[in-house]
Amino acid sequence: MKPVLQVKDVCKTYPPELPGGSEIPVLRQMDFTISRNSLTTLLGPAACGKSTLLNILAGLDEADSGTILLNEMDIHSTPRSRRTLVFSSQTMLPWLDVRSNIELGLRVNQVSAENRRIRAEEAIYQTGLSGYEKHLTMDLPPGLRQLTALARALALEPEILLMDEPFTNLDAQARLVLQKRLLRIQKEKPRTILFTTHDMDEAILLGDTIHLLSPRPGTITTSIPVELPHPRSHHAMTHPTFIQIKKQLMDILLV
Amino acid sequence: MLNNRTPYKGHSWLVLSGLALFFCLWCLFSYSGAVNPILLPSPSRVANECLRLLCKGVLLRFTLASMGRVLIGWSTAVLLAVPIGIMIGVSRRAAALFQPAILFARYIPVVALLPLSMLYLGTDNTQKCFIIFLGSFFQLVLMVASSMQAVPRDYVRAGATMGMANKQIFRHILLPCAYPSILNDTRITIGWAWTYLVVAEMAGAHSGLGFMIFRAQNYLATDRIFLGLILIGFIGVLTDYLFKMLIDVLVPWKKNI
Incomplete structure (x- = not known):
């Protein structure tokens, strides 16, 4: 099967912050592919270029060199809403309620009112936000707010869903709940997802494939397929395969 | 706290x-x-003076005259400053065109413009409103521009990843997000408008609370001066209160932030 996303030899360097300073190389020869309906995790330390890569894929930044193909076409030919990004920070608009936040993306993309309602309803159901439609997002706890961000992205029905450390800023309990929700979404209606994290457990639990990134400038050092059975739950964290992958990752990281 | x-x-x-x-x-x-x-002067003397002027009808006429000038000067400033401030806040070209000139104008004391304004416009209401306009316009433009620039960048990025074009980001993200603080900017400016009203009525006026205060100085009528000051303060507090209520009604989501 053809991969949905092909990233070939992508490099990115930021200009110096101060005149006379040195350039900051962030990405070096990034190379990987993502197959349809799989969840790929990019595991790497803070500031290793994960966000830069996702920003490039989402169309919020440009690569210096390399090729990126989405469905075998140059990624620029796919509108940004079809490769939408879920941020780690709070990006729900505080003047809109949950439903309007979710529908806004559809509204600006000229989806009819009827279809907007259906798609928002489905996203709300999938993320378990039923009953919160009329709440202003700032009245919700951070976990539910981040679920709204996920629902907003799902409603856009993207070719590839980009998630940039979406659970990093949540408390440990909310993080477990959202991980569980994402596993359930992947079980019921799998999507193509690229997910970054610096949490080893999260990378193994959620990922079908893990790409381990080096510190800046980021490049993939190791790729590990996660052969844990689906559907998964947090019980998988005691599975021998899980422990073996974790050990393998530690051996690489703690050299 | x-x-x-x-x-x-x-x-x-x-x-x-x-x-x-x-x-x-x-x-x-x-x-x-x-x-x-x-x-x-004692409170009772000020109260007496208040009653006396009320009965003569002067007090109401002066208060209304001043309020009218403030309202016209200030609302003209709002009508022009808000769109220009928004443009400066979102467009680098507009900022380059307007901002330096406005920064320059802002530092010219309005009092120093009194003689010119009287030379150009005479001493009628137009000149009074013009002084109030000058006092509020330049400040307001810069406040509105910085309110626009204070919109969190993450909201703009979120708009972009939802597929919004620049126009849509302006309409769906920048404007609704900055709207409460722009309202607040206009609220703060109306306070300054009252300050410049007194400046405007310092010279060449025949009515108004500022005029009343300066005229009373000639007769050492400090009770009337006090009356004028208290009235202006009172109207200021009342306006501020009404504005805050208006903001609460118009932007209920801002209360909880």
């Missing part, structure tokens, strides 16, 4: 005591004779 969403809530007795303290000090110094009554 930790919870100051509605700063006075549950403290109405403190609000009253604060005002009462002020009033008591005034009574103490004036009725005891500690201060020359010409310099500090």
Whole structure:
């Protein structure tokens, strides 16, 4: 099967912050592919270029060199809403309620009112936000707010869903709940997802494939397929395969 | 300090005591004779003067004249400053075109423009409103521009990843997000408009509370001066209060932030 996303030899360097300073190389020869309906995790330390890569894929930044193909076409030919990004920070608009936040993306993309309602309803159901439609997002706890961000992205029905450390800023309990929700979404209606994290457990639990990134400038050092059975739950964290992958990752990281 | 969403809530007795303290000090110094009554008129004398001028009809006429000038000068400033401020806030080209000139103009004291304004426009209401306009316009433009620039970048990025074009980001993200602080900017500016009203009525005026204050100086009628000051303060507080209520009604989501 053809991969949905092909990233070939992508490099990115930021200009110096101060005149006379040195350039900051962030990405070096990034190379990987993502197959349809799989969840790929990019595991790497803070500031290793994960966000830069996702920003490039989402169309919020440009690569210096390399090729990126989405469905075998140059990624620029796919509108940004079809490769939408879920941020780690709070990006729900505080003047809109949950439903309007979710529908806004559809509204600006000229989806009819009827279809907007259906798609928002489905996203709300999938993320378990039923009953919160009329709440202003700032009245919700951070976990539910981040679920709204996920629902907003799902409603856009993207070719590839980009998630940039979406659970990093949540408390440990909310993080477990959202991980569980994402596993359930992947079980019921799998999507193509690229997910970054610096949490080893999260990378193994959620990922079908893990790409381990080096510190800046980021490049993939190791790729590990996660052969844990689906559907998964947090019980998988005691599975021998899980422990073996974790050990393998530690051996690489703690050299 | 930790919870100051509605700063006075549950403290109405403190609000009253604060005002009462002020009033008591005034009574103490004036009725005891500690201060020359010409310099500090007693509350009863100010009240008397208030009644007298009310009966003559002058007070109402002067108050309305001043309020009218403030309203016209200030609302012209709002009508022009808000769109220009928004443009400066979102477009680098507009900023390059307008901002340096406005920064320059802002530092020219409005009082120093009184002679020119009278030379150009005479001493009628147009000139008074123009002075108020000058006093509020330049400040407001810069405040509105910075309110636009204060929109969190993450909201703009979120708009972009939802597929919004620049126009849509402006309409769906920048404007609704900056709208409450722009309202607040106009609220702050109306206070300044009152300051410049008094400046405008310093010279060449025949009516208004500022005029009343300056004329009273010639007759050493300090009771009338006090009356004018208290009235202006009172109108200011009332306007501010009404504005805050309006903002609460128009942007309920801002209360909880």
